[in-house]
Amino acid sequence: SAVISQKPSRDICQRGTSLTIQCQVDSQVTMMFWYRQQPGQSLTLIATANQGSEATYESGFVIDKFPISRPNLTFSTLTVSNMSPEDSSIYLCSVELFGDYTFGSGTRLTVV
Amino acid sequence: ELKVEQNPLFLSMQEGKNYTIYCNYSTTSDRLYWYRQDPGKSLESLFVLLSNGAVKQEGRLMASLDTKARLSTLHITAAVHDLSATYFCAVPDMGGATNKLIFGTGTLLAVQP
Numbered sequence: 001s002a003v004i005s006q007k008p009s010r011d012i013c014q015r016g017t018s019l020t021i022q023c024q025v026d027s028q029v030t031m032m033f034w035y036r037q038q039p040g041q042s043l044t045l046i047a048t049a050n051q052g053s054e055a056t057y058e059s060g061f062v063i064d065k066f067p068i069s070r071p072n073l074t075f076s077t078l079t080v081s082n083m084s085p086e087d088s089s090i091y092l093c094s095v096e097l098f099g100d101y102t103f104g105s106g107t108r109l110t111v112v
Numbered sequence: 113e114l115k116v117e118q119n120p121l122f123l124s125m126q127e128g129k130n131y132t133i134y135c136n137y138s139t140t141s142d143r144l145y146w147y148r149q150d151p152g153k154s155l156e157s158l159f160v161l162l163s164n165g166a167v168k169q170e171g172r173l174m175a176s177l178d179t180k181a182r183l184s185t186l187h188i189t190a191a192v193h194d195l196s197a198t199y200f201c202a203v204p205d206m207g208g209a210t211n212k213l214i215f216g217t218g219t220l221l222a223v224q225p
Contacts (some may be wrong), residue, residue: 001157031210031211031212033210033212033213041218042200042215042216042217042218043155043200043202043215044215045212045213045214048210048212050210056210092154092155094213096204096211096213099143099160099162100157100160101145101157101202101213102157103154103155104154105153105154106153106154108152
């Protein structure tokens, strides 16, 4: 299975600012997935990032709020823009390789 | 739209007891995944169930899949405190091009001594 390096692991940010989360994968993968996990909740898919094309966003998530970059087959970033306290969550990236889904270690974001 | 439901949402059980967590999903899929999450941690893969009738066991946990009923179970045998965690099932959405993984609501398991 793939190994994912995700950073930062945690951050405390002021409202109105932006944070960019990075995920680096040790294998080339077509799709990278970004999830949000609000406190005490399950994982909700934000978007799917395919290299060479725009990300596909799930209902309730928009590019202006969560812009995603996918410059190559091993790397992706998710930016949380114009943050508010409601954005306080854990954000995880994930990849699928040979039917196995691997997750990054997560970014715990607190917005104050 | 694929929906994945788990029950119960919360399970408090005594050490040594047995219990089952259920996972239902709404559209056809030939695979199902179980994950464990400890507080403040990422997801740990427990089982990948790849076909109808698949059964996998690891220690005190056993998972099964019935694709016709769109049901998976995670059975806990003789629970121990170390099993306390949140357990998620997840199903790939086979209706699109990405096989995105859709998660169940999660089951918070608390094993009491």
